[in-house]
Amino acid sequence: xxxxxxxxxxxxxxxxxxxxxxxxxxxxxxxxxxxxxxxxxxxxxxxxxxxxxxxxxxxxxxxxxxxxxxxxxxxxxxxxxxxxxxxxxxxxxxxxxxxxxxxxxxxxxxxxxxxxxxxxxxxxxxxxxxxxxxxxxxxxxxxxxxxxxxxxxxxxxxxxxxxxxxxxxxxxxxxxxxxxxxxxxxxxxxxxxxxxxxxxxxxxxxxxxxxxxxxxxxxxxxxxxxxxxxxxxxxxxxxxxxxxxxxxxxxxxxxxxxxxxxxxxxxxxxxxxxxxxxxxxxxxxxxxxxxxxxxxxxxxxxxxxxxxxxxxxxxxxxxxxxxxxxxxxxxxxxxxxxxxxxxxxxxxxxxxxxxxxxxxxxxxxxxxxxxxxxxxxxxxxxxxxxxxxxxxxxxxxxxxxxxxxxxxxxxxxxxxxxxxxxxxxxxxxxxxxxxxxxxxxxxxxxxxxxxxxxxxxxxxxxxxxxxxxxxxxxxxxxxxxxxxxxxxxxxxxxxxxxxxxxxxxxxxxxxxxxxxxxxxxxxxx
Ligand code: NAD
Numbered sequence: 001x002x003x004x005x006x007x008x009x010x011x012x013x014x015x016x017x018x019x020x021x022x023x024x025x026x027x028x029x030x031x032x033x034x035x036x037x038x039x040x041x042x043x044x045x046x047x048x049x050x051x052x053x054x055x056x057x058x059x060x061x062x063x064x065x066x067x068x069x070x071x072x073x074x075x076x077x078x079x080x081x082x083x084x085x086x087x088x089x090x091x092x093x094x095x096x097x098x099x100x101x102x103x104x105x106x107x108x109x110x111x112x113x114x115x116x117x118x119x120x121x122x123x124x125x126x127x128x129x130x131x132x133x134x135x136x137x138x139x140x141x142x143x144x145x146x147x148x149x150x151x152x153x154x155x156x157x158x159x160x161x162x163x164x165x166x167x168x169x170x171x172x173x174x175x176x177x178x179x180x181x182x183x184x185x186x187x188x189x190x191x192x193x194x195x196x197x198x199x200x201x202x203x204x205x206x207x208x209x210x211x212x213x214x215x216x217x218x219x220x221x222x223x224x225x226x227x228x229x230x231x232x233x234x235x236x237x238x239x240x241x242x243x244x245x246x247x248x249x250x251x252x253x254x255x256x257x258x259x260x261x262x263x264x265x266x267x268x269x270x271x272x273x274x275x276x277x278x279x280x281x282x283x284x285x286x287x288x289x290x291x292x293x294x295x296x297x298x299x300x301x302x303x304x305x306x307x308x309x310x311x312x313x314x315x316x317x318x319x320x321x322x323x324x325x326x327x328x329x330x331x332x333x334x335x336x337x338x339x340x341x342x343x344x345x346x347x348x349x350x351x352x353x354x355x356x357x358x359x360x361x362x363x364x365x366x367x368x369x370x371x372x373x374x375x376x377x378x379x380x381x382x383x384x385x386x387x388x389x390x391x392x393x394x395x396x397x398x399x400x401x402x403x404x405x406x407x408x409x410x411x412x413x414x415x416x417x418x419x420x421x422x423x424x425x426x427x428x429x430x431x432x433x434x435x436x437x438x439x440x441x442x443x444x445x446x447x448x449x450x451x452x453x454x455x456x457x458x459x460x461x462x463x464x465x466x467x468x469x470x471x472x473x474x475x476x477x478x479x480x481x482x483x484x485x486x487x488x489x490x491x492x493x494x495x496x497x498x499x500x501x502x503x504x505x506x507x508x509x510x511x512x513x514x515x516x517x518x519x520x521x522x523x524x525x
Contacts, residue, residue, distance in 0.1 A: 026130055026352040030120055037068035040221035042082035043231025049074045059127035059360040060351050062396035068214055071239035076247035079235045083177040083204035086232035093174050093202040097153040104149035107227035111142045121215040123351045127360030128314055130352050141192035147480040148196035167512040172505035174202035176255035179248035183261040184210035184362050185317040191217050194258045197500040207236045208245050212362050214238035250276045260284040263489045282493035282503045286418040287446030290439035291322035295331045297451035308342035310475040312402045315358050316422035320447040322475055325426045326435050332428045336406055340386050348399040360397045367398040370421030377414040383407045410438045436464045445487025449475045
């Protein structure tokens with residue numbers, strides 16, 4: 001399929017002024033888009049070996065965007081052979097750090113030059129708003145690649161504190177062939193959080209995007225090659241989890257699985273690894289995060305605004321969504337009303353309209369899932385105070401009103417299970433102990449937030465909350481400098497920050513005898 005880059009020359013020239021674009025201008029650009037649905041194996045765009053395909057539909061209106069290669073076992077085998085060959089050859093894995101850095105910086109630059117195209121693909125494919133794609137997802141993804149490119153020649157290995165007669169080197173080596181399996185809610189961001197450190201460390205990466213949102217992953221593969229990444233270092237295999245995803249997860253020559261997705265599939269991957277070659281398995285999984293508001297919060301208005309953003313941003317399709325809002329009993333009614341008042345800002349609109357703050361649900365399956373949970377909440381006796389319905393059905397797309405349930409208790413399914421949509425459960429609590437008890441009473445441990453003006457209380461709560469990220473008087477905070485990941489069944493390992501290198505490197509101890517010496521340090525050791 002045609003390379004769309006020439007179509008976007010004009011866009012690049014206007015970069016910086018896109019926010020002034022009108023809805024119709026975005027639509028025109030969307031209509032002009034040429035979309036590639038091929039796999040990228042050993043440096044070439046290609047059909048799946050058996051020519052299997054699937055339709056990639058837009059959740060905005062249900063129209064077919066592209067016919068996408070549906071990779072299978074033999075495609076996975078070919079990609080692993082190419083990845084292994086280039087890894088052993090050393091063209092990338094042993095390239096001097098400075099060289100890898102230059103290539104990855106060029107890759108980030110090319111992504112930036114194509115950021116408007118990438119933003120459009122992300123919005124059409126996944127249904128998130130164009131302002132989110134262009135303002136958050138795409139710059140964040142570029143930033144991740146750049147951050148690890150910049151970091152890679154600043155990370156030093158260690159020398160062990162040995163006697164004079166010996167030398168102990170503690171070095172990090174790339175792990176080999178990494179299969180990165182990612183979800184649909186932040187397609188390019190989740191991929192970039194893995195590609196950045198895995199490529200920077202010298203690995204070969206096979207990226208398996210979600211079948212619901214494969215388009216940006218496919219697009220950046222060609223940009224990586226243009227940037228100078230040797231063939232086989234980054235390959236992209238679109239397709240389904242139970243076919244190509246499973247083939248990679250069970251493969252005897254894949255060294256590491258870097259996964260982001262549901263807890264259910266995460267558990268499955270641990271089994272695949274255990275039953276195959278014991279490959280390393282790093283899991284970023286689901287969440288049911290508590291957002292705790294104490295009566296002594298300094299700015300309740302800000303807390304209410306943020307509580308709405310915490311659940312309704314990206315249509316609630318966020319692993320760290322603040323889906324359980326815990327409110328101190330004394331301000332419960334007042335605060336609930338303040339959050340309900342915020343809903344008017346989060347009504348879904350056409351995702352290509354720059355005024356829209358919320359867009360479409362990713363597909364009909366997820367739409368049904370969300371609507372089913374709304375019925376479950378009603379059936380459990382929670383009080384529906386806002387939303388609860390599908391809207392804009394005539395568009396052919398999948399839109400759900402921001403929905404709020406009051407008087408939820410933490411034993412209800414809507415408080416325990418990840419809905420992954422714009423559905424908020426508001427739960428009362430009596431005091432700090434009660435809040436922490438409810439907050440931690442979940443199988444997940446991805447994120448939590450506390451709103452209070454009391455410094456000691458903020459610190460106590462942060463320590464007691466069993467979550468990988470804790471925010472105080474904010475929500476969804478963080479950047480590349482801070483690690484991100486889960487406690488409990490939200491996963492293991494960390495994306496982002498220098499800690500992410502732990503996933504993609506093996507630690508080696510090299511012990512060297514320097515010959516016998518009758519030195520003081522030898523005698524006292
Ligand atoms: P999912 O688990 O259904 O799918 C994730 C990926 O795994 C997809 O690429 C899918 O094709 C693949 N897959 C599915 N079955 C597989 C199998 N048997 N073998 C190999 N691969 C398989 O998740 P999803 O619906 O795409 O995404 C939503 C989930 O992702 C939510 O639970 C959300 O919380 C989670 N998520 C977590 C984080 C995090 O950082 N912790 C970030 C974003 C999303």
